[in-house]
Amino acid sequence: MKHIVLATWITGALLTTGLSTNVNAAGAGQPSNAFNPEISLILNGTYAQFSRDPANYSIAGFPLASGSDPGSRGFSIGESELGLRANIDPDWYGVFTFSMANDGTSSVENAFVQNTNLGHGLTLRLGRFFSGIGYLNEQHSHTWDFVDTALAYRALLGTQYRDDGVQVRWLAPTDLFVEVGAEWLRGDAFPAGGAADKGRGTWTGFVHVGDDLDDSNSWRAGLSYLSADAVKRKTGTNDLFSGSSDIVIADFVWKWAPNGNPYKHNFKFQAEYLQSNNDGLFTPVGGSATAYSATPSGWYAQGIYQFMPRWRVGLRHDQLNPDNAGAAYSGTVLDSLGHTPKRDSAMLDYSNSEFSRVRLQYNRDQSRPQTDNQWFVQYIMSLGAHGAHIF
């Protein structure tokens, strides 16, 4: 008798669950609008004051991609970012981010689809996205802890490496977080250029490892490689480069929050080292092509501390090593004039809620031999769907 009761109960259970899986399709982490894509809008603006004209900005010894500057003086809106996200069907998830710069130019920042149903720890991403290399590279600008990105990213990756292509990630089935990823990309963005190798000019590989030390401390470390081929890559006014520009990145992040509760106090330390291996022909503007082989590098370290609810302070140090390109390049953009570019930054920010933040920042910028004192006031506001942030 008891068995019959049990059997009936199980059959009933299975029937109801079978029926209810459809009803509960949304499940944990359901989207905010039943079928419409989640919409989010990031509004941000800055007031900037520079002691030296940002129009003449340069980093001694580094050819810069367009847009790798500290911005303009006075009031300006930063990039306004409109994002749409939704599950496409049970297997695919899609993201589209449209970015509007203050000069009216717009660009497709992200446009990718990601498979959520491969299982076995695999994810596949197709489209345009920020490469998974390094730590800062994947972080959208509105989640940065400073107004501007690290100098090494500005000098060696054109701020952030974003390109069109394919990404595969695999997560190991272990308690230790071990993620391995590889990308095959078009090769249109700095340090690549000209979509070399028939539009397959860049590939990357990266490994991320991470864990918790205890309830309060967690970390992630990574090692990445970006192999970029350039064909007549244009930088600065009109310097051209053809050849390979391969980048190695080592990154480390450590986060602390008492008992894992960041509400009152929390601390975040992050540091990255980037090295660029260049081999090819460089043609400085008005000059002739000359063999170029050099390995400039750079690093930064920063700490952000929330000293009371809503308030955070941060310090950052940036430093670059331009490497000597040789006498053939004296007087060109590759000539650092013996200067070591560096920058020290301090910031204070206040978040009225998790959707709005106001920031004050000072940079003692020595990208050039002459010191530039930079002041920023910035606001970042996010409207609409509640985007979850990566670690």
Next chain:
Amino acid sequence: MKKLKNIFNLLCILIPLSLVIQPASAAIRVFACEPEWGALAKQLGGNDVSVYTATNAFQDPHHIQARPSLIAKLRRADLLICTGSQLEIGWLPVLLRQSGNDHVQPGQPGNFAATDYVTMLEKGASIDRSQGDVHPGGNPHIQTDPRNIGKVATALAKRLAQIDLPNATDYAKRYQAFHAKWQTAIQHWQKQAAPLRGVKIVVHHKAWIYLTHWLGMQEVAALEPKPGVPPSAGHLAEVLRQLRNQPAKMVIRAAYQEARPDEWLSEHAHIPAVVLPFTVGGTDGAKDLFGLYDVTITNLLKGAK
């Protein structure tokens, strides 16, 4: 360069290998977003499950970092049990997307949201962020009413049986035992809490609507001016003024919340500041689901004296 090729070759071998080698029929791996669901999964799953609880009672389930360790744990989970109704929206979507685990994606049997099985309160008709961190699906803090735990238990037992068919009878037996014990406990708590009916309280965060609804208590004010917005000095003074006209018996907060605003009010309004476990593990006695409500009611009764 050559080294990289070697690494790549190694991966080409390792990845397919990991697809082939899967543990035979080990215990069902449960990833519970909050301690109450971890505890419930242990009650219903016994030896058939191994439970990992992603958060503890001293963390705010709204604000959790999408830490690498959580992604690694979700990667191997067979069943994800969360509150749902956007409580975990700030972190769970990242875990789901990075886990590469198809079993726990929304819509799969391995994805279980507790709020799908209870009647939601404070379901807003119109939702705007000017109201603070509100959830359009209703107030997600359903675990403060044990009757909700009972409803979720019914659904969860069925889900466990569905995922782990060979052990279905085990889940059914454990559910029946738990259900009987739980109903008795609820009767007991309700009898014990009879003096709390009509008692006026101040809450820190609007997280107790299901508790006040269950016991017939009356929430007269909240220390957070808007849900998720930290209490300000100005708002606390306003609450204090309000209490002069409409006195309350106590101010209550969850174990993870900041004590200072509650202590300030306690001192100035001369009412006790009561800490409730809010979830399993929040205070000493709240070791399991039964302990959770034992302590909650004991502390409330102490505060109401």
